[in-house]
Amino acid sequence: MSTQIEPIKVADVGDIEDEEALVVDGAANGTGRDITVFFSDGQYYALDDTCTHEEASLADGWIEGEEVECPIHSARFSLCTGAALCLPASIPARTHKVELRGDEIWLHPGVPVEGAVTEVTA
Amino acid sequence: MSGTVAPGAGGNVVIVGGGLAGFTTAQDLRKHGFDGRVTIIDPEGIPYDRPPLSKEYLDGSLPAAKLSFVPDDWYRDNAVELITDRVVALNPDEGLLELGGGRTVSAATTVLALGGRPRTLPIPGGDLPGLLTLRTKDDADRLRDLLVPGLRLAIIGAGLIGAEVAATAVKDGATVTLIDPVPVPLVPLVGAELAVRLHAMHAAHGVDVRCAMTTGISLAGEEYTVTLNDGSSVAADAVLVAVGIVPETHLAEAAGLATDQGIIVDPTQRTTHPGVYAAGDVARIRLADGTLIRRHEHWESAMNAGRTVAAAIAGVPLPAHGASWMWSDRYGVHVESVGDLVNGTPIVRSVDGAPVAAFRMEADGRMIGAATIDGGTAVRAARRIIDRGLVIDPLKLADPSIELKKLAR
Numbered sequence: 001m002s003t004q005i006e007p008i009k010v011a012d013v014g015d016i017e018d019e020e021a022l023v024v025d026g027a028a029n030g031t032g033r034d035i036t037v038f039f040s041d042g043q044y045y046a047l048d049d050t051c052t053h054e055e056a057s058l059a060d061g062w063i064e065g066e067e068v069e070c071p072i073h074s075a076r077f078s079l080c081t082g083a084a085l086c087l088p089a090s091i092p093a094r095t096h097k098v099e100l101r102g103d104e105i106w107l108h109p110g111v112p113v114e115g116a117v118t119e120v121t122a
Numbered sequence: 123m124s125g126t127v128a129p130g131a132g133g134n135v136v137i138v139g140g141g142l143a144g145f146t147t148a149q150d151l152r153k154h155g156f157d158g159r160v161t162i163i164d165p166e167g168i169p170y171d172r173p174p175l176s177k178e179y180l181d182g183s184l185p186a187a188k189l190s191f192v193p194d195d196w197y198r199d200n201a202v203e204l205i206t207d208r209v210v211a212l213n214p215d216e217g218l219l220e221l222g223g224g225r226t227v228s229a230a231t232t233v234l235a236l237g238g239r240p241r242t243l244p245i246p247g248g249d250l251p252g253l254l255t256l257r258t259k260d261d262a263d264r265l266r267d268l269l270v271p272g273l274r275l276a277i278i279g280a281g282l283i284g285a286e287v288a289a290t291a292v293k294d295g296a297t298v299t300l301i302d303p304v305p306v307p308l309v310p311l312v313g314a315e316l317a318v319r320l321h322a323m324h325a326a327h328g329v330d331v332r333c334a335m336t337t338g339i340s341l342a343g344e345e346y347t348v349t350l351n352d353g354s355s356v357a358a359d360a361v362l363v364a365v366g367i368v369p370e371t372h373l374a375e376a377a378g379l380a381t382d383q384g385i386i387v388d389p390t391q392r393t394t395h396p397g398v399y400a401a402g403d404v405a406r407i408r409l410a411d412g413t414l415i416r417r418h419e420h421w422e423s424a425m426n427a428g429r430t431v432a433a434a435i436a437g438v439p440l441p442a443h444g445a446s447w448m449w450s451d452r453y454g455v456h457v458e459s460v461g462d463l464v465n466g467t468p469i470v471r472s473v474d475g476a477p478v479a480a481f482r483m484e485a486d487g488r489m490i491g492a493a494t495i496d497g498g499t500a501v502r503a504a505r506r507i508i509d510r511g512l513v514i515d516p517l518k519l520a521d522p523s524i525e526l527k528k529l530a531r
Contacts, residue, residue, distance in 0.1 A: 019531070054178065062502040062527070071498050072456060073173075073449065074422070087146065087425055088171055090192040120196055 005030040005109045010037055013103045016044075021059040021068075023049050029109040035096055037107060038063055038079055044098040045079035046107055052077075052084060052091035083117035092117040133158050133230025135435060136219060138209045138373070140164035142171065142421060143402025144235030145191050146428025147435075152200045154436035161203040161227065163219070166258060168194060168204065173421055175262040176286040177451050181293060182266070189259065212377040214395040233431055234374055234385060234393070234400040238367030238419070243278065247339030252346075254362040256283055268360050271295030276348045276358035278336050280307045280321070282450050284364035289452035292327050299330040299356045301348065311448065312493040313463040313480040315470045319495065323453045332356065367419060369404045382406065384417050390434040391427055399434065401427035420448040444509040445491070447501070458501040461491035461508050473522050487513035503530040 008029060016022050016039040024046075026033045034049035036059040047068070049057050056072040063069075067085065069076045075089030082095040095116040097108040112118070135151060137144045140162045148160050162169060170189040178184035197204055205227070211220040212232060219227045240255035242248050254265055265287070269275075273296040277284045280302035288300050309317045324331050334350035339361060341347075348356040371381040380386040380394040384406025391399045391407075402424040407415040426443045433440045445461035466482030479500055482491035488511055492504030503526035507514060510530075518524050 019527075054184070060498055062499050069502060071502070074447065074502070087142070087149075087191060088173075088421075090196070120192055120199075 005111075007099065007106045007108045007111075009101075009104050010107045011105045013100065013105060016105070018042075019063045021061075021063060023057065023059045024107060024109075029107065031109045033094075035107065035109060037098060037105065038068060040079060041065060043079075044100070044105055045113075046096035046098045047077065047079065047082055047093040048096075051075060051089060052093055053089040058093070078117070080113070081115055081117040082112075083121065090120050092120070094118075134228075135160050135231045135233060136227055136229035137162045137233040137235055138164075138212075138219070139235035139237060139402070139404075140166065140169035140204070141235060141237050141402060141424065142191075143237075143405075143424040143428040143431075144233065145169040146425045147233050147235065147399075147401060147431045148200075148202045149191075150429050150432030151436060152202070154432060154438050156432070156436045158230070159203065160201065161205060161229075163205045163207055163209055163221065163227070165206060165208040165222075166260075167206040168197075170259060172257075173449075175259060176256055176283050177290060179259075180262050180266055180269070180287065180290045186259070209373060212373055212398070214377050214379070214398050217397055230397070231435055232398045233435075234398060234404060235402045235424075235428070236370035236373065236400075236404045238369045238403045240363065241366045241368050243336060243339075243363060243365060245336060245338050247341070248363075250339055250341055250346075252341065252361075253339065254360055256287060256362065256364060257367070265360075265362065269294045269296055272297065274357065274359045275299070275362065276301065276346065276356045276360070277362045277364060278302075278348065279364035279366070280304070280324070280331070281364065281366065282308070282311075284362070285320070285324070285452050286450060287362060287364065288324055288329050289327070292329060292453075297330075298328075299332060299348075299358065300324055301332045301334060301336055301350065301356065303333065303335045303351075305333050310464050312457060312459045313468060313482065313491070315468065315477040315480045316457070316493050316495055319477055320452065320455075320457060323455070327453055330356075367403060369406070369417065371404065374398075374400065374404075382414060386414070389430075390440060391431045392434065399431045401431045418446050420446065422447050445505055447505060455495050456497075457493070457495055458497060459491070459493035460501050460505045461489070463491040463493055466490045469516050469519050471520050471522050478522065479526075481519050483516060483519075487516075489514060489519075497526075500526040503527040506530045 021036045021038045024035045036049040038045045051070045060071045061068045076085040077093045082093040095113040097111040099106045174184045208222040217229045275296045276299045278301045334352040338349040346358045346361045369384045374385040385400040387405045447460045450457045469481040471479040479494040494500045
């Protein structure tokens with residue numbers, strides 16, 4: 001894990017529509033890498049924005065249930081754990097903890113969620 | 123262990139060919155908890171992905187290490203053995219594979235994922251040794267070494283590989299001539315509307331597009347001359363022949379398996395021998411009623427076939443695949459298509475007079491196919507519309523102000 005980065009408020013509840021996402025710029029989130037906050041089926045999730053396969057933005061992907069599908073080559077990732085669910089990706093996406101404080105959505109950049117997949121699995 | 127193995131009964135699996143279908147078979151066997159030995163035999167060694175070979179790898183933006191499907195230690199971690207060799211003979215009754223290096227390997231179940239080899243032109247000079255093809259990483263390396271500004275590159279065949287290489291080569295400063303007898307290639311894949319727009323990009327980027335049959339190739343000194351049936355000819359420093367593939371069926375034929383422009387398999391990807399499966403470009407599905415399906419030589423089809431083989435061997439329910447999908451990249455645009463662009467009634471979505479998406483509809487209002495240029499999630503939406511049998515108002519489909527994903531939900 002990288003050095004501790006302060007949590008940041010990224011939006012208010014309602015700002016991100018269902019099955020949509022919001023990119024938090026790498027410079028703003030302190031990790032140097034863009035992080036996307038996803039909203040799907042009433043849950044918020046955050047992953048590194050760039051697909052681990054090549055260069056696409058997962059924020060532009062197909063968000064459904066607990067998965068996001070890359071908009072270029074259709075690799076799918078678990079929003080819950082970051083696991084790469086199918087080729088062409090095999091490297092998991094980095095997860096980041098998202099917390100609701102009242103009506104505010106707070107992101108903990110660099111803090112993985114519990115149960116995050118961090119290694120390539122079968 | 124030899125002989126055939128009942129689904130789920132263990133035994134070892136030997137996969138011949140480490141392309142996408144072969145690799146996926148190994149990966150999914152482990153995902154399903156298959157605990158028998160799994161071996162991949164391929165003369166090229168560590169399995170890698172081919173789509174970048176004509177695009178990001180060819181232009182140097184994707185390093186070789188990123189071609190691999192998985193990090194190298196995955197094979198050890200998942201107990202998947204790699205043998206760098208060629209299989210020269212298969213005895214399916216005995217479950218024995220003879221390797222070029224002299225070794226014999228036994229297999230309870232064999233999976234043939236041999237892919238195809240580039241088709242050659244049956245014309246004078248079609249067998250000249252210096253002609254280029256693009257199928258493997260070595261092929262791409264060879265082409266990449268040649269791609270310097272000013273190279274005169276003749277590409278025979280304006281299908282996916284030819285078009286992608288043309289775009290990459292132009293970017294690298296090559297002078298490209300693209301030759302194809304079809305006035306507008308790829309119509310069956312993306313529909314005429316988008317195919318016309320895509321093909322026009324070649325000329326717009328300075329490619330000399332020739333609509334003609336190639337009748338001969340000759341080499342004098344270091345210069346090739348490609349002769350065309352319109353009476354013209356093309357002088358080139360290098361010639362890429364990109365006219366499709368021939369499925370690699372020799373091993374299967376010699377082993378007595380049924381083949382017909384591909385190794386015949388049933389919908390579970392099993393060949394006519396119960397101990398042998400085939401998957402990917404080499405396999406051709408025959409339905410229960412005897413209908414032979416056209417081989418679908420695209421990336422996802424190969425992955426899906428590998429998934430089916432693994433499920434069949436592991437004895438778990440077979441995956442459902444839905445409408446088939448493909449992508450291509452050229453001149454900075456991303457093309458995708460899903461389903462059937464040959465049949466049905468066309469609906470076109472245009473922006474500023476240029477078609478950006480095309481759909482094919484059945485009379486009952488269901489969508490059967492869709493293709494997009496830089497469509498973002500549109501094809502992903504269309505795929506769900508097709509697979510879920512949704513009926514969408516054609517006027518909305520044609521309206522570029524309506525996001526397709528709103529219509530899919």
